Amino acid sequence: MASGRTAFAGESQFAIPARHRLGWHFLDIALTRMRIRHPEIHRSDRTGWLRASVLGANDGIVSTAGLLVGVAASGVSAQALLATGVAGLVAGAISMAAGEYVSVSSQADTERADLTLEKRELAEDPHNELTELALIYERRGLTAALAHQVAEQLTAHDALAAHARDELGITDTFRARPVQAALASAGAFSVGALVPLLVAWAFAAQTTVAVVAATLIALLVSGALAAWAGGAPMLRGALRVVFWGALAMAITHAVGLLFNVRV
Numbered sequence: 024m025a026s027g028r029t030a031f032a033g034e035s036q037f038a039i040p041a042r043h044r045l046g047w048h049f050l051d052i053a054l055t056r057m058r059i060r061h062p063e064i065h066r067s068d069r070t071g072w073l074r075a076s077v078l079g080a081n082d083g084i085v086s087t088a089g090l091l092v093g094v095a096a097s098g099v100s101a102q103a104l105l106a107t108g109v110a111g112l113v114a115g116a117i118s119m120a121a122g123e124y125v126s127v128s129s130q131a132d133t134e135r136a137d138l139t140l141e142k143r144e145l146a147e148d149p150h151n152e153l154t155e156l157a158l159i160y161e162r163r164g165l166t167a168a169l170a171h172q173v174a175e176q177l178t179a180h181d182a183l184a185a186h187a188r189d190e191l192g193i194t195d196t197f198r199a200r201p202v203q204a205a206l207a208s209a210g211a212f213s214v215g216a217l218v219p220l221l222v223a224w225a226f227a228a229q230t231t232v233a234v235v236a237a238t239l240i241a242l243l244v245s246g247a248l249a250a251w252a253g254g255a256p257m258l259r260g261a262l263r264v265v266f267w268g269a270l271a272m273a274i275t276h277a278v279g280l281l282f283n284v285r286v
């Protein structure tokens with residue numbers, strides 16, 4: 024994360040004297056603003072969804088590949104193997120959707136309850152709430168006088184928003200959408216699950232080898248993509264994902280061999 028930003032800052036340090044000489048102060052200010060805002064917002068808002076979808080797809084790839092390799096090792100027919108893979112995709116997608124729906128809903132419930140309580144406290148005891156807010160800013164490093172001034176101005180601007188953000192840590196309350204989160208999660212899982220499933224369908228004669236190869240390549244790509252979206256080193260992220268995928272397939276393969284149905 025830091026490497027990209029340092030390079031950017033280094034570049035503009037060279038550019039500053041020229042800009043001053045030419046009197047391009049507005050450009051300087053605009054560039055500084057962009058530099059401050061861009062990395063943070065870009066990472067957390069724009070690529071947050073990308074990272075979540077790639078991680079969901081990873082789940083789909085790993086669990087479906089493990090299922091296929093394990094069931095293939097047990098020696099079932101190609102048709103039974105595909106039926107198992109499709110059932111695994113559907114069950115996995117629904118499970119992801121349900122998990123995401125429950126998680127986002129309960130998070131939204133908790134935040135709503137917290138905000139209701141906060142709203143009542145603000146109405147019943149505004150003086151205490153102002154002191155509470157000022158103490159929060161003081162603990163973050165402001166002097167007592169400045170903390171009080173900041174608390175007063177933010178209270179005048181939007182008291183509930185200030186308490187929600189700085190006391191409760193709620194920034195995104197009204198954007199929590201359980202149904203949307205559930206659909207996105209199920210969709211990402213399905214896309215990932217389709218990779219080993221389609222490969223198993225296309226290479227019915229060499230299922231295990233084909234699924235293992237395709238899965239490791241897909242995980243290498245998705246692991247690197249997730250790391251990039253999260254601002255982490257790409258190779259390390261990719262290898263981590265590949266390791267867990269390979270482990271899953273090795274274990275399910277061993278389990279499948281125990282249940283070998285071939286005569």
Ligand SMILES: [Zn+2]
Nearest residue numbers: 152155186190
């Ligand atoms: Zn409060």
